[in-house]
Amino acid sequence: MEPTLGLPKTELSRREFVRLALMSSALMMGTGTLLESEETQPGVASHAAFRSLAPGAVRPEGWLRSYLEKQAAQLGSKLPDVSWPFTREYWAEEQEGESWWPWEQNAYWIDGATRLALVLGDQALLEKVGRRIQYTLSHADDDGYLGPEFFKDPTGDFHRWPQTLFFRGLGALSDSQGKLSGVTSAQIVEAVRKHYLGDKASYGAPQRNVTNIEDILWCYERSGDARLLTLAEDAWRSYMKIAADPDHGDLSELRVYANTPINAHGVTYAETVKQPAILYMYTGKEEYLKFALAGQRRIFDHHMLIDGIPSTSEWFRTITSLDSHETCDIADHTWSWGYMLQATGDGVWADRVERACFNAAPGAIKNDWKSLQYFSCPNQFLATLDSDHNVMEHGGHMMAYQPNPGERTACCGGNVHRIFPNYAIRMWMKSKEDGLAAVLYGASKVSATVGANNEKVEIVQTTNYPFDEQIQFKINASGAVRFPLSLRIPGWCTVPKLALNGNAISMPRVERGFVVLSRSFKPGDIVTLTLPMKLKVTEWPENGMGIERGPIVYAMPIKEKWTSKVERKYTTPEFPSLEATPASAWNYGLALDKAKLESAIEVKKRTVTAEEALDPWGNPPISLTAPARKIEGWELETNPDNTAQKFTPCLPDVSISKVSETVEKITLQPYGSTQLRVTIFPVVKS
Numbered sequence: 001m002e003p004t005l006g007l008p009k010t011e012l013s014r015r016e017f018v019r020l021a022l023m024s025s026a027l028m029m030g031t032g033t034l035l036e037s038e039e040t041q042p043g044v045a046s047h048a049a050f051r052s053l054a055p056g057a058v059r060p061e062g063w064l065r066s067y068l069e070k071q072a073a074q075l076g077s078k079l080p081d082v083s084w085p086f087t088r089e090y091w092a093e094e095q096e097g098e099s100w101w102p103w104e105q106n107a108y109w110i111d112g113a114t115r116l117a118l119v120l121g122d123q124a125l126l127e128k129v130g131r132r133i134q135y136t137l138s139h140a141d142d143d144g145y146l147g148p149e150f151f152k153d154p155t156g157d158f159h160r161w162p163q164t165l166f167f168r169g170l171g172a173l174s175d176s177q178g179k180l181s182g183v184t185s186a187q188i189v190e191a192v193r194k195h196y197l198g199d200k201a202s203y204g205a206p207q208r209n210v211t212n213i214e215d216i217l218w219c220y221e222r223s224g225d226a227r228l229l230t231l232a233e234d235a236w237r238s239y240m241k242i243a244a245d246p247d248h249g250d251l252s253e254l255r256v257y258a259n260t261p262i263n264a265h266g267v268t269y270a271e272t273v274k275q276p277a278i279l280y281m282y283t284g285k286e287e288y289l290k291f292a293l294a295g296q297r298r299i300f301d302h303h304m305l306i307d308g309i310p311s312t313s314e315w316f317r318t319i320t321s322l323d324s325h326e327t328c329d330i331a332d333h334t335w336s337w338g339y340m341l342q343a344t345g346d347g348v349w350a351d352r353v354e355r356a357c358f359n360a361a362p363g364a365i366k367n368d369w370k371s372l373q374y375f376s377c378p379n380q381f382l383a384t385l386d387s388d389h390n391v392m393e394h395g396g397h398m399m400a401y402q403p404n405p406g407e408r409t410a411c412c413g414g415n416v417h418r419i420f421p422n423y424a425i426r427m428w429m430k431s432k433e434d435g436l437a438a439v440l441y442g443a444s445k446v447s448a449t450v451g452a453n454n455e456k457v458e459i460v461q462t463t464n465y466p467f468d469e470q471i472q473f474k475i476n477a478s479g480a481v482r483f484p485l486s487l488r489i490p491g492w493c494t495v496p497k498l499a500l501n502g503n504a505i506s507m508p509r510v511e512r513g514f515v516v517l518s519r520s521f522k523p524g525d526i527v528t529l530t531l532p533m534k535l536k537v538t539e540w541p542e543n544g545m546g547i548e549r550g551p552i553v554y555a556m557p558i559k560e561k562w563t564s565k566v567e568r569k570y571t572t573p574e575f576p577s578l579e580a581t582p583a584s585a586w587n588y589g590l591a592l593d594k595a596k597l598e599s600a601i602e603v604k605k606r607t608v609t610a611e612e613a614l615d616p617w618g619n620p621p622i623s624l625t626a627p628a629r630k631i632e633g634w635e636l637e638t639n640p641d642n643t644a645q646k647f648t649p650c651l652p653d654v655s656i657s658k659v660s661e662t663v664e665k666i667t668l669q670p671y672g673s674t675q676l677r678v679t680i681f682p683v684v685k686s
Helices: 014-029 062-073 075-082 101-120 123-138 161-176 185-198 209-223 226-240 253-257 266-273 275-283 286-302 327-344 348-364 411-425 594-600
Strands: 050-052 058-060 428-431 435-438 444-450 455-463 470-476 481-488 497-500 503-505 514-521 526-530 535-540 544-549 552-557 560-565 577-582 588-590 602-605 622-632 637-639 642-647 664-670
Touching: 050 327, 058 062, 058 101, 058 411, 062 075, 062 101, 062 411, 075 101, 075 123, 075 411, 101 123, 101 161, 101 327, 101 411, 123 161, 123 185, 161 185, 161 209, 185 209, 185 226, 209 226, 209 266, 209 275, 226 275, 253 286, 266 275, 266 286, 266 327, 275 286, 275 327, 286 327, 327 348, 327 411, 348 411, 348 552, 428 444, 435 444, 435 455, 435 514, 455 481, 470 481, 481 526, 535 594, 544 622, 552 622
Parallel strands: 435 481
Antiparallel strands: 050 428, 058 444, 428 435, 444 455, 455 470, 470 526, 481 514, 497 503, 497 526, 535 544, 544 552, 552 664, 560 577, 588 622, 602 622, 622 664, 637 642
16 A cells, blocks of 8 residues: 555645645745744754754665775766766866856765765765865855856856755765865855855746755754745745746646646756755744645656656656656655655655665666666666667667766766765664654664763664565663664565564554654664565556565566777776667566465575675575566567667557467566666566
8 A cells, every 4th residue: 555645645625725725825925924833943953853864873884885885986986087077176167168067967976975985984085075175165255155156147047056966065074074174064054154145146046046945954954044044935935936837847836736747857856846845844834844745746646667766757757668767866856755754754755765775776877886877767678879768869878878878968977976875874863852763774883862861872783674574773872771763664564573682572553654662772682673575566557567575676687788888088998888788588478367476476585695795786685486478579679760779669569469378487686686677567368
């Protein structure tokens, strides 16, 4: 059963619709108080259910740490040595064309690499990315403006979007108390405060300028300057006057509350729709949160793909086997859902983050962290420099694996570096009553203060999740400590189990996706959470079917034949563009009776070495076998004007196709273990 997102799936009553529309209009026009709320403590997100910990408070272990270390050793640190525009020194010099987008792409990498360095404690990487931070902070204008002079013009579209991204990296560095020579946390807060209060730009202007609300409120919390809260609320009111335009997000109150399919750019929508949820955390105005929830519901009702990210080949689209998503959308949607989790305290948002990070993300990144896709798809039978089957750039290079895919639209090459550092940072959060919440699972250590006396505690999380069902939490403290420990129970898990020091204990009531153990913990106490995983099939357009187990989606891997190409300015011999063509059969339909799913599909777990366990995407410890039949005539699509150009085909019509009488057993692996794959299968007779 799909978890609720805070609004009923049925249409709003006419009375409720009018009331919400009038309230949104009041917000848009600035006519008085929107809703009465409890008094807000200045500078504190006092209405947040959860609060993020500072980068570095959570130290990832196990496969997640190994994966992040691989990222840092490859493109995480080497992207500025490999591909333009990352080879430039950001705001230290002018970029070609004097446009906003090279600054956007660099800012993505700066934010991601800064967080990666802080999560790993990698001082060398921090110093490398820090050169750009140091330069920017030391070259502010007299009025405090931070950024390239040529787009200081306050009326330009997108001219404040790069600041949104860059300031995220500044915020992470400030909150972590990270050591970067000549840069202090207080200096960062003051520089950002002075920038926003001195800037003449309208943050409610067209395009993505409104996304600065996120950073304005970050600075408000740390500086206590109430003018920043006013600036943020004014920006949202101004933005709502233009929000009906698809170019600006398709976020008018009428379309949002009517739950229409989204007619907007994926990144723009994802980055914008979370802003009122952040405003809610600082103001307590329920209407902000209702709007954000309704805006998010449109994504899940109309556009979600099986791998956990909506169909967003730039703009939102349909959900067929050929619909794809931009890799930027993995970073941006999971970032936004993290804010929704903090605002609501509802575990469904962590479920969403987890699903995307365990499927869509590794499925779009080559396991050696030397290349990635711009567009990634649940069904991709080849990935070459001319095989892009999407409406945008049809026949283009955006589905090949490249260190910086997209060339002059190189956003994904920078943005990909934010995905897993943000997962690690948000694995644990502070909860109400000075507690801790385990919201995203994985081997890790968290250090924080808890309880009424702010006592220091370390919790060691030991697990091979999501490839294993058991998670252990060991409490380390100087003495007994009382605090509420919240553990997320994923929506897909129906029979979770708890134990304390090896003895089964009763499961507390699951509320909004969490159970809370509010008790005194002794040093060395071990809480064990078991999340049994069941097989599940999902249905998709054109007689399609997918298979899941727990948080992992399974796909049939297609053996790849790889060829490489070095493209000057964007690649190097060590980091070339890679083309993959199929070297094994893929034309199978699933021969499944859903009523006999458990007997038809075999779950295979294998014993892995310690080294293999650190690379589960390259050496998956779990696989499935499923019955299937070959479908004759289901072949790669050929461009009639260029027979050498091939594309992944849509699902065949099995009612008119010749289907083999022979039932074969095919092997399915975790989606993230595949580059070429079949994930949405046609259904044939069992």
